[in-house]
Amino acid sequence: MKQTRKSSQSLDRALPKCPTGIAGFDEITLGGLPRGRPSLICGGAGCGKTLFGIEFLARGAQDFGEPGVCISFEETAEDLAQNAVSLGFDLKALERANKLVIDYIHIDKSEIAETGEYDLEGLFIRIGSAIDSIGAKRVLLDTPEALFGGLNDEGVLRSELRRLFRWLKDKGVTSVITGEKGEGTLTRHGIEEYVSDCVVLLDHRLQSGVVTRRMRVLKYRGSMHGTNEYPFLIGRQGISVLPITSLGLSHKISDERVSSGIKGLDEMLEGRGFYRGSSILVSGTAGTGKSSMATHLVDAACARGESCLYFSFEESPDQILRNMRSIGIDLGRWIKKGLLHIHSTRPTSYGLELHLVEMHNLLEQHKPKVVVVDPLSSLMSGAGDNTNDLTNMVLRVIDRLKHLGITGFFTSLTSGGHAAEATEVNISSLVDTWLLLRDMESDGERNRVLYVLKSRGMAHSNQLREFLMTKNGVALRDAYLGPAGVLTGSARLAQEAREREEASRATRESEERKLALNRKLRTAEAQIMALEAEKQAAELELKAAAKDEEDQRNSVLTQRAEMARSRKVNSSPKAPRPTAKEASI
Amino acid sequence: MPPRRENSAKVEYDLRLYVAGQTPRSVQAFANLTKICEEHLAGRYRIQVIDLLEHPQLAKGDQILAIPTLVRTLPEPIRKIIGDLSNKERVLVGLDVRSSG
Numbered sequence: 207m208k209q210t211r212k213s214s215q216s217l218d219r220a221l222p223k224c225p226t227g228i229a230g231f232d233e234i235t236l237g238g239l240p241r242g243r244p245s246l247i248c249g250g251a252g253c254g255k256t257l258f259g260i261e262f263l264a265r266g267a268q269d270f271g272e273p274g275v276c277i278s279f280e281e282t283a284e285d286l287a288q289n290a291v292s293l294g295f296d297l298k299a300l301e302r303a304n305k306l307v308i309d310y311i312h313i314d315k316s317e318i319a320e321t322g323e324y325d326l327e328g329l330f331i332r333i334g335s336a337i338d339s340i341g342a343k344r345v346l347l348d349t350p351e352a353l354f355g356g357l358n359d360e361g362v363l364r365s366e367l368r369r370l371f372r373w374l375k376d377k378g379v380t381s382v383i384t385g386e387k388g389e390g391t392l393t394r395h396g397i398e399e400y401v402s403d404c405v406v407l408l409d410h411r412l413q414s415g416v417v418t419r420r421m422r423v424l425k426y427r428g429s430m431h432g433t434n435e436y437p438f439l440i441g442r443q444g445i446s447v448l449p450i451t452s453l454g455l456s457h458k459i460s461d462e463r464v465s466s467g468i469k470g471l472d473e474m475l476e477g478r479g480f481y482r483g484s485s486i487l488v489s490g491t492a493g494t495g496k497s498s499m500a501t502h503l504v505d506a507a508c509a510r511g512e513s514c515l516y517f518s519f520e521e522s523p524d525q526i527l528r529n530m531r532s533i534g535i536d537l538g539r540w541i542k543k544g545l546l547h548i549h550s551t552r553p554t555s556y557g558l559e560l561h562l563v564e565m566h567n568l569l570e571q572h573k574p575k576v577v578v579v580d581p582l583s584s585l586m587s588g589a590g591d592n593t594n595d596l597t598n599m600v601l602r603v604i605d606r607l608k609h610l611g612i613t614g615f616f617t618s619l620t621s622g623g624h625a626a627e628a629t630e631v632n633i634s635s636l637v638d639t640w641l642l643l644r645d646m647e648s649d650g651e652r653n654r655v656l657y658v659l660k661s662r663g664m665a666h667s668n669q670l671r672e673f674l675m676t677k678n679g680v681a682l683r684d685a686y687l688g689p690a691g692v693l694t695g696s697a698r699l700a701q702e703a704r705e706r707e708e709a710s711r712a713t714r715e716s717e718e719r720k721l722a723l724n725r726k727l728r729t730a731e732a733q734i735m736a737l738e739a740e741k742q743a744a745e746l747e748l749k750a751a752a753k754d755e756e757d758q759r760n761s762v763l764t765q766r767a768e769m770a771r772s773r774k775v776n777s778s779p780k781a782p783r784p785t786a787k788e789a790s791i
Numbered sequence: 792m793p794p795r796r797e798n799s800a801k802v803e804y805d806l807r808l809y810v811a812g813q814t815p816r817s818v819q820a821f822a823n824l825t826k827i828c829e830e831h832l833a834g835r836y837r838i839q840v841i842d843l844l845e846h847p848q849l850a851k852g853d854q855i856l857a858i859p860t861l862v863r864t865l866p867e868p869i870r871k872i873i874g875d876l877s878n879k880e881r882v883l884v885g886l887d888v889r890s891s892g
Contacts, residue, residue: 312854319885322820322874327811327858328843328850335847357857357873 221428224272224344224380227265228258229566230447234432235423239404242378244371246401248385248392249408254419254440255384257293258408259346260286261444262382264295267305272343275336275379276308279352283308293444307336313356320358326366330373337379345374345381351395360395368400392424403427409435418558421447439563446563448602459483464576464613467506468499470682471641474658474667480639481663482575483611485604487582487634489618490643494654495673496617497521498680499641500578501530501537503615508540512575515568516548519584523548534678547572553584558599561585565603569610577607581617604636638662643673646694653694656682672698804828804836804886805865809850811843811858816875820859823876831888863887 223237232238239245239262247255263274278286286308287297300306309332337345350370353363374381383401385393392398398405405424420435438447463478472479480486486503488496504514518526526548527537540546549568551561569577585596600616607614616637634640639661645652654673658666672683672694683698693701808824810817821840828836843850843858853862857873863886872885 309851311856313856317869318871318873319881320874321872321881321885322823322877323816324857324859324874325816326856328809328855328860329857331811331843331847331858332850332855335850353856 223429224266225270226262227269228261228445228447229443230436230438231421231445234421234436234447235404235426236430239380239382240426240429241380242375243403244374244381244383244401245404245406246383246385246393246398247406247408248387248398250387250410253387253408253410254438254445255386255408256281256286256348257289257440258406258445259348259382259384260290260295260297261293263306263344263346264290264293264297264300265444266344267300268295272380273305273340274307274344274346275333275340275342276306276346276348277333277336277350278308278310278346278348279312280349282310292442293440294442295444304340307340307342309333309336313353315356318356323362324359325362326353326370329366330370333370333374334377337377343379345379347381347383349384349386351385351393351397354395364395367397371400408438437558437562439560441563441567443567446566448562448566458611460611464503464510465506466499467502467504468680468682470671471499471656474669474671474682475639475661476664476666478664480613480661482613483608484638484662485607485614485616485636486639486641487616487618487637488641488643489620491620491645494643494645495675495680496619496643497526497580498530498533498675499643500580500615500617501526501533501535502680503613504546504576504578505535505537505540507576507613508537508543508545511545513544513572514540514546514576514578515572515574516546516578516580517565517568518548518550518580519553520581522550526550532677533675533680547574558585558596562599562602566606569606569612573610574612576613576615578615579603579617581619583617583619601636634659639666648694649697651695651697655694802835802837803866804832804863804888805839806836806886807839807841807853807862807864809841809843809853809855809858809860809862814858817859819877820861820875823879823882824861827876827879827882831883861885 222241223232223235223239224241225232225238247258249255260276263276266272266274276286281289283297290297297306297308301308311329311332333345336342347370350367353367354360357363371381371383383397385397388394388396392405392407402425404426407422407424408419409422410419419438419440421438422435423431423433436447438445460482462482463480464482465472465479466475488499490496500516504516507514516526521529523541527541530537537546537548541548547568549564551564553561582600585599604614640659642657642659644655644657646655647653654675655670656673657670658668660666669684674681674683806824806828808821810820821838824838828838841849843855849855853860853869853871855862859873859875861872861876861882863870863872866887870885870887872882876882
């Protein structure tokens with residue numbers, strides 16, 4: 207075949223794609239349906255085959271400038287147009303604008319007799335003229351298998367359908383053929399044999415009382431495609447398929463940091479907070495302050511002028527506002543400014559897929575920088591018993607957020623009995639930063655502690671910190687490490703008081719000692735001064751004594767000389783002695 | 792093939808034969824039809840041959856898929872016979888013509 211030679215070359219060049227415009231579908235097929243070839247969309251009754259086809263045509267006509275032809279074998283043009291209105295497509299207007307032709311082909315077996323040989327050239331001519339009338343590039347054949355109900359000669363029908371598909375291919379139009387699922391076969395009459403390029407299976411099933419729609423690309427010749435079952439939804443904007451947005455792990459990452467809004471927490475994360483665009487999980491038991499942390503993040507982001515989206519599955523917006531006012535955060539002003547959108551729904555109100563679609567739509571609508579999902583775990587009830595679904599969904603949300611560079615903050619309620627690390631949805635490996643809030647029971651009270659379990663790409667603190675909710679928001683305290691482990695709450699306060707007391711006692715003592723020593727010093731100095739004075743006095747005395755002695759000696763000599771002079775005797779030293787003796791008696 | 796054959800006498804049977812070009816099958820169908828009509832409806836019929844290759848838009852009106860298709864527009868209700876009309880009995884039954892001999 208021609209295609210084999212082509213496909214051995216570069217796939218991208220060999221297989222041009224035709225974007226359907228269906229949200230998500232073009233992503234899982236890496237571009238859309240094979241251009242210029244027929245594709246089969248099959249599934250059970252009510253699975254959305256016709257809507258798929260109609261959206262393919264309408265989007266093509268509206269958004270891609272490719273007019274389309276709808277050949278309907280089941281519904282009249284009026285019915286189709288009416289049904290399409292619910293998806294937001296105005297087929298009548300497209301018809302008036304020459305962008306769309308709807309031809310209803312009706313076969314009533316009761317008014318037809320068959321005799322002899324025939325072919326379906328009439329059908330070819332009709333399709334051909336419809337295509338040529340507006341230069342159509344897209345064709346929808348809505349359940350051509352209905353022909354089998356109107357005509358008897360199955361052999362002719364088969365060969366004619368085969369010829370039809372080839373003819374469409376030769377005409378170069380991209381066509382969608384729908385087929386009802388048969389028993390054991392993809393379509394009732396096995397026409398998948400003739401449409402071998404691309405086969406998409408739609409499905410809807412009931413699970414835990416909630417209907418979920420799924421889509422799977424069974425086959426896509428010559429092209430890579432996502433092979434999983436993707437949930438999809440039929441909403442007001444048509445079909446939305448929810449793929450894991452990019453099939454690779456190739457989101458752009460940011461080195462920018464965003465504050466958590468809690469000073470103590472930023473400190474634990476290298477002092478700079480989370481990475482922008484990362485996903486953060488906070489898990490903890492009931493009432494540990496998960497929502498409060500989320501609010502801080504939102505508050506900080508809004509203060510920077512960034513738009514935030516808050517998905518709440520437990521509280522109404524008003525309740526959140528009131529509760530957060532109690533810790534001193536006024537979210538109302540951000541809502542008024544249009545920066546914050548709180549979206550509250552009951553997790554059980556609809557299935558996981560719809561939640562997911564709702565999220566996607568709101569993301570598109572608000573283009574936030576920060577998204578909070580509070581709490582993720584309550585979506586469990588929407589998922590029923592199937593935790594796998596929830597994990598998948600969370601993966602998709604995280605993936606979507608990362609793709610858009612949005613910082614995602616998820617809270618998860620862990621039940622008391624479980625180990626704190628065992629998050630139910632097993633998403634721990636998907637998140638970048640995982641914070642754990644825990645209760646610590648001691649001394650008759652319950653206190654909250656927080657620690658960073660992991661935080662990719664940063665040297666985070668390994669410290670356990672006490673988590674306090676004050677009137678001015680959340681505060682983190684350095685947890686007190688006492689001899690008996692971490693002390694929290696009043697135990698910490700008591701210990702701190704004890705320490706303070708001890709410290710002050712020590713100061714007091716040392717003051718006293720200083721005083722005493724000073725006193726001693728001063729006493730010693732006083733003594734020194736006294737002794738000095740004594741010494742000086744003694745010296746003076748000594749000097750005086752020496753002087754006296756000399757004076758005396760001088761006066762004795764003088765007396766003696768005078769006496770000798772008066773006695774007129776030769777001076778004799780013995781002579782005055784008795785006199786002196788007499789005088790002293 | 793002549794594009795139409797009309798019999799100006801009172802027309803009971805108004806027939807349209809849809810073909811797509813002069814394929815052997817179409818020629819065969821026309822020949823078969825004329826023969827049957829002459830045998831059973833002489834003077835009471837009119838045949839209009841419509842070539843969809845020339846007038847593709849006409850296919851929509853009578854819901855034509857198969858070629859050749861014979862449409863009996865009169866008498867009502869509308870009946871359709873598809874195929875090359877090679878089985879005379881079935882054509883007569885299809886046209887609701889009582890075999891009058």
